Each structure stands twice: as structure tokens, then as C-alpha cells.
Amino acid sequence: MAVQIQTEKQVQTKMQAKVTGAGAPLVLVPGGLTGWLSWEPHVERLAASRQVVSVQLLSVEYGLEKRKLPAGYSLETESQALAATLDELGLTGPLDLVAWSFGGAITLDYALDHPDRVLTLTLIEPPALWVLGKQAPRGPKYESALALSKAIRDDVSEAQLEQFALAVGLSPLGKRPSELPQWPVWLRHRQSLLNTSAPFRHRDDPDRLRTFHRPVLLVKGTDSAGFLHQIIDSLASQLPDAQVVEMPGGHAPQIASMDRFLEQLAVFQNAAHGQSVPKER
Numbered sequence: 001m002a003v004q005i006q007t008e009k010q011v012q013t014k015m016q017a018k019v020t021g022a023g024a025p026l027v028l029v030p031g032g033l034t035g036w037l038s039w040e041p042h043v044e045r046l047a048a049s050r051q052v053v054s055v056q057l058l059s060v061e062y063g064l065e066k067r068k069l070p071a072g073y074s075l076e077t078e079s080q081a082l083a084a085t086l087d088e089l090g091l092t093g094p095l096d097l098v099a100w101s102f103g104g105a106i107t108l109d110y111a112l113d114h115p116d117r118v119l120t121l122t123l124i125e126p127p128a129l130w131v132l133g134k135q136a137p138r139g140p141k142y143e144s145a146l147a148l149s150k151a152i153r154d155d156v157s158e159a160q161l162e163q164f165a166l167a168v169g170l171s172p173l174g175k176r177p178s179e180l181p182q183w184p185v186w187l188r189h190r191q192s193l194l195n196t197s198a199p200f201r202h203r204d205d206p207d208r209l210r211t212f213h214r215p216v217l218l219v220k221g222t223d224s225a226g227f228l229h230q231i232i233d234s235l236a237s238q239l240p241d242a243q244v245v246e247m248p249g250g251h252a253p254q255i256a257s258m259d260r261f262l263e264q265l266a267v268f269q270n271a272a273h274g275q276s277v278p279k280e281r
Helices: 035-046 058-064 075-088 101-113 140-151 158-168 183-188 190-195 226-238 258-272
Strands: 016-020 025-029 051-056 095-100 118-124 216-222 242-248
Touching (some): 025 035, 025 101, 035 051, 035 258, 051 058, 051 075, 058 075, 101 118, 118 258, 140 158, 158 190, 216 226
Parallel strands (some): 118 216, 216 242
Antiparallel strands (some): 016 051
């Protein structure tokens, strides 16, 4: 009997995915620490009127299973896995994509590679450093994040987790991350941060942004890291159809200001879909 041997190129890596609700599909791509857990409160509300697809980043899946990342792991590894997952689910038509943090950088790469599959794109504080071109990222939080990306190797310590939370603005001003109620959850997910160097290593052509003619909502969190705001401002200046909103919550405005975020998201997507937003009674 003949045995078919799959080469590395033939093996397609896919993300874990959960589908909830019915209606027009909406894809949620999470951040690189707690993964799809961070979207659970949003799924419960969005699934009342949409088919919500939540995906899990490979790095979070591997981190929870305490496995090393695949050889050659990169941001493109995640972007290609997202494409393969949506293909497997039959979601090849134009989609509403919503993504946070590292997931935002991944989803931006996916969107630029597949503009015909994007209806709207919402990015919350993506660490897409390449969009800055020759502009150097600024500030002590950037320097701390860069140093951390070089220091993390096979294991992530509690101190490195704390450094990450402070560097990206997850921890409110004057608060140590270990004092926050989220800390035990972050601690369980800390191996996910083996992905920390991926955004720093990723390269792309900023000219691709100018040819992306899809509506884009860019979300800033007040008191987040300055370099992440710098990235959003750069995206806003280069994307042909982008708007920026800012709300409280540091690096997690969609969580800290969930009601406002969901309202802004609905207004943005309905406008892009050519629909009016019903007034609240």
C-alpha cells in the first residue's frame, strides 16, 4: 500500500475556532496573552444578532499547553493560520474583522494579503511597528517592550509578565500588575508571551496600506503605551478610509469600556454596511 508523505509545505496549520450565534459573520481575533478568553463577554452580546467566530492564536494555544512554538514561528505563521481557519469554515466572502493587540497586527497582515475578503476592519492597539517606516518608535515603554522581546526565551517569568503588562499599558497608572484582579489569569497564560518578539521581527511595505480601500476603525486606549498610539496615528494617516476613536482603558479599552466600544463598533459597521443605527428608546 502506498504511503503519502506530507512535506512541511503541504501541512497547513490552523487556529482553534469557536462559532456562536447566527447571522452575518463577525470574526474576533484576540490579543497574545489570554487569547480568546478576553473576547468571551463580547461574544455573549454580539451573538444575539451575529454569527460570531472566535479564533485562538497559535502562540496562546501552545503556551497553555506548555509547548515550544514551531520552528520558524512568526507573525506570518499566525496570519496564514487565520487564513486557513477561515477557509476551513467556508468564510471566504467579505467579513467584518475585529482584532486586538498582537491579534490586530496579525489581522492587518491577513487583510492586506486578502483585501477582497474584508468588509470592515477594526484594530485595537495593534503593535504593527513596521507601519512607522523610518519613524523611530518613542518612549520608555517601547524600550521596555523591545528589551523584553530580546530577553524572553524558553520560559516566561512572573517578572517578565509584569514588565509586559507595564510596557503595553495593561496596568493602570500607579498600580502594579500583580495587584490587579486579572493577575492570576495573566499568570496562567504567561507562556503565551513567547510570541513577544514576533511583532518586532515582522517587516512589510508601508505602501501596501495606501492601496487598502476598506473601512477601518482604529481604537486607542487612554493611558496606553505611547508607541502604540504612534502606530495608530501612522495607520490613520496612510490608510485611505480610516477613523480613530479613543476611550478609557489603557491597552484594553474594548474591555474596560465595553459598552462604549460595542456602540462605536455598531455605528462603524452599520455605516459601512449602508445601514442606519436604531436609536435607543
